Amino acid sequence: MAVFTEVSRDEAAALMQRLGLGQLVAMAGCAGGIENTNYFVSTLRDGTRHEWVLTLFERLTHAQLPFYLYLMQHLAAKGIPVPDPQADGDGAILHTVRGKPAAVVNRLRGASVLDPGPQHCAQVGAMLARMHLAARDYPRQQPNLRGLAWWNETVPVVLPYLQPEQAELLRDELAYQNALAGTDAYRRLPAGPVHADLFRDNVMFEDGRLSGVFDFYFAGCDTWLFDLGVALNDWCIDLASGHDDPERVAALLQAYESVRPLQADETALLPALRRAAALRFWISRLWDWYLPRQASVLKPHDPTHFERVLRARRQEVAA
Ligand SMILES: Nc1ncnc2c1ncn2[C@@H]1O[C@H](COP(=O)(O)OP(=O)(O)O)[C@@H](O)[C@H]1O
Numbered sequence: 001m002a003v004f005t006e007v008s009r010d011e012a013a014a015l016m017q018r019l020g021l022g023q024l025v026a027m028a029g030c031a032g033g034i035e036n037t038n039y040f041v042s043t044l045r046d047g048t049r050h051e052w053v054l055t056l057f058e059r060l061t062h063a064q065l066p067f068y069l070y071l072m073q074h075l076a077a078k079g080i081p082v083p084d085p086q087a088d089g090d091g092a093i094l095h096t097v098r099g100k101p102a103a104v105v106n107r108l109r110g111a112s113v114l115d116p117g118p119q120h121c122a123q124v125g126a127m128l129a130r131m132h133l134a135a136r137d138y139p140r141q142q143p144n145l146r147g148l149a150w151w152n153e154t155v156p157v158v159l160p161y162l163q164p165e166q167a168e169l170l171r172d173e174l175a176y177q178n179a180l181a182g183t184d185a186y187r188r189l190p191a192g193p194v195h196a197d198l199f200r201d202n203v204m205f206e207d208g209r210l211s212g213v214f215d216f217y218f219a220g221c222d223t224w225l226f227d228l229g230v231a232l233n234d235w236c237i238d239l240a241s242g243h244d245d246p247e248r249v250a251a252l253l254q255a256y257e258s259v260r261p262l263q264a265d266e267t268a269l270l271p272a273l274r275r276a277a278a279l280r281f282w283i284s285r286l287w288d289w290y291l292p293r294q295a296s297v298l299k300p301h302d303p304t305h306f307e308r309v310l311r312a313r314r315q316e317v318a319a
């Protein structure tokens with residue numbers, strides 16, 4: 001149950017009133033999630049029922065949150081189906097509940113599809129390209145906080161827990177990615193605000209149509225190709241082996257390119273950036289697994305999954 005901080009009905013009702021969202025009629029803790037406290041909240045306004053999500057941020061601070069919340073607001077204003085943070089009378093979208101930073105967003109309709117087919121992947125590809133283009137003029141800057149600098153900091157911390165063969169793989173891939181980042185071809189890659197965590201469980205579908213994208217709390221400025229690599233590595237692989245499903249890969253890529261065609265440099269570097277994306281999640285899962293933080297990550301994800309995904313990506317490059 002992802003309620004780390006209890007919020008009373010009266011507290012939630014007062015916040016909803018303050019944001020002009022109407023009278024609270026129902027409220028329930030949200031069972032999913034591993035990082036934040038989430039409540040589904042229903043209100044009545046002008047005789048119509050509205051559905052919201054109240055999030056209390058357990059890890060991110062007041063200082064870190066504006067980049068994510070204003071990015072969501074920016075994308076929502078451009079018609080991308082993302083949660084839109086609700087403002088109070090002063091226009092503030094970052095609130096405080098029980099001393100924690102908090103936000104209220106519209107509840108997206110639909111449900112995640114955890115066993116996607118090519119049609120789902122195509123919609124994800126097209127939406128990802130639309131998001132990249134829509135965020136081009138987003139004025140705030142924040143690096144991907146789970147990018148190369150963090151990998152270099154974190155790899156020495158997790159290495160002591162690994163078998164020699166795993167440690168060798170991790171060191172070798174990190175060296176490859178450090179070298180790649182120093183190349184002109186890499187520096188020329190188009191970049192901007194990216195979601196950076198576009199996994200199956202962060203997208204909603206309703207009646208087979210993509211109805212929403214959420215969980216922007218790993219977003220940051222990075223290459224668009226890295227974001228594409230993250231999505232391909234989750235949506236288009238066989239989860240048991242880590243290997244690509246060529247039909248789903250083709251569907252996602254073609255749909256992405258129907259909105260934003262890749263440049264020649266990007267096509268050439270896609271395999272390398274898919275390796276980067278696999279490395280990023282292998283490192284974060286190792287870190288969560290061996291060095292769990294208090295009050296977060298109740299059930300850490302299996303790191304060996306991304307070790308397999310990385311090995312599969314490296315084999316494909318070598319083939
Ligand atoms: N805006 C939203 N609309 C609908 N459901 C949401 C929304 N935000 C979160 N959820 C639901 O809450 C669950 C947990 O949210 P998530 O952002 O993954 O939490 P955490 O950051 O704690 O992992 C999601 O799996 C989803 O079912």
Ligand SMILES: N[C@@H](CCOP(=O)(O)O)C(=O)O
Pocket residue numbers: 033034035197199202215281284285301
């Ligand atoms: N997608 C990541 C975990 C990110 O956590 P989230 O619950 O906030 O999406 C992974 O699978 O390792």
